Amino acid sequence: MSIAPEQVEAPARDAVLFKSSPVRTFLALFLLLMVSFAVVSPVVAFLGEGGAGNRWWQTAAQASVVAALASGAYAYSTRGSLRTWVRVSSAGLELAAQESDPVMLAWADIKHVTVRRDGFKNLLEVTPVDMDRVHPVQGEEVGPPPLAETPDGQSFTADLSEVWPSPRRLRRELAKHLPADDEPAAGAS
Numbered sequence: 001m002s003i004a005p006e007q008v009e010a011p012a013r014d015a016v017l018f019k020s021s022p023v024r025t026f027l028a029l030f031l032l033l034m035v036s037f038a039v040v041s042p043v044v045a046f047l048g049e050g051g052a053g054n055r056w057w058q059t060a061a062q063a064s065v066v067a068a069l070a071s072g073a074y075a076y077s078t079r080g081s082l083r084t085w086v087r088v089s090s091a092g093l094e095l096a097a098q099e100s101d102p103v104m105l106a107w108a109d110i111k112h113v114t115v116r117r118d119g120f121k122n123l124l125e126v127t128p129v130d131m132d133r134v135h136p137v138q139g140e141e142v143g144p145p146p147l148a149e150t151p152d153g154q155s156f157t158a159d160l161s162e163v164w165p166s167p168r169r170l171r172r173e174l175a176k177h178l179p180a181d182d183e184p185a186a187g188a189s
Contacts (some may be wrong), residue, residue: 003102004083009138011091011104018170019085022160026075033067063071084158086124087114088173094137095126097145097158105175109133112152115160115171122160122167127152 005017005159085102087094093110096102105128112127127150129132132151133143145156160167 003096005085005094005096005137007100008087008102009092010087010089011094012089015087015089015091016173016175017087018160018163018165020083021164022162023073024164025162029065029071029074032096033070034063036087037063037067042094084159084160084163086160086170088106088170088177090177093126093174093177095124095145095156095158096137097156098126099142100145101142103144104135104137105133110178112155113174113178114150114155114176116165120161122163124158124160124167125150125155125169126157127155143186 004012005019008018021116025085037060041063046131054183063166083099084097085095092104092106093105105126109129110126111129112125114123116125116153131154136144138146145158149155160170
């Protein structure tokens with residue numbers, strides 16, 4: 001069981017929390033699928049010379065069921081249900097990714113931060129200056145966030161696909177605290 005951000009005292013008053021939310025992801029995906037249906041349905045009816053003969057509300061009800069099932073399957077899938085949170089403050093960056101124990105890095109302990117897209121996923125990569133300067137925030141039951149080998153060295157990684165507010169907002173928040181030459185890489189949405 002991972003530690004929720006509410007269980008950890010924020011290191012500074014200006015802390016901004018970004019955390020995964022399956023409910024928000026479900027709602028966003030459901031709305032996207034319903035808008036897609038509303039745009040495509042008239043085209044299909046026109047090309048199909050009247051369609052299947054269903055009334056518009058029957059077709060809308062079918063689309064709602066399909067959108068709800070697809071959104072629910074994605075939002076509550078194994079990958080989707082793993083909790084991730086990032087807290088940015090003047091004290092540094094806290095990260096708990098995919099059910100890991102949270103770690104804290106002061107800004108001076110961070111070599112490089114990247115927020116980038118990889119296919120359909122938004123990824124956060126945080127490269128510490130030295131792994132000995134990474135501080136566990138609370139508990140050491142599960143272990144630190146996943147590590148990946150990057151050109152800058154070993155980096156903590158986090159999938160930001162379900163993190164709210166958006167990865168774009170996280171990039172802006174990181175830019176407030178990072179030196180100008182080490183702002184998060186462009187390409188996140």
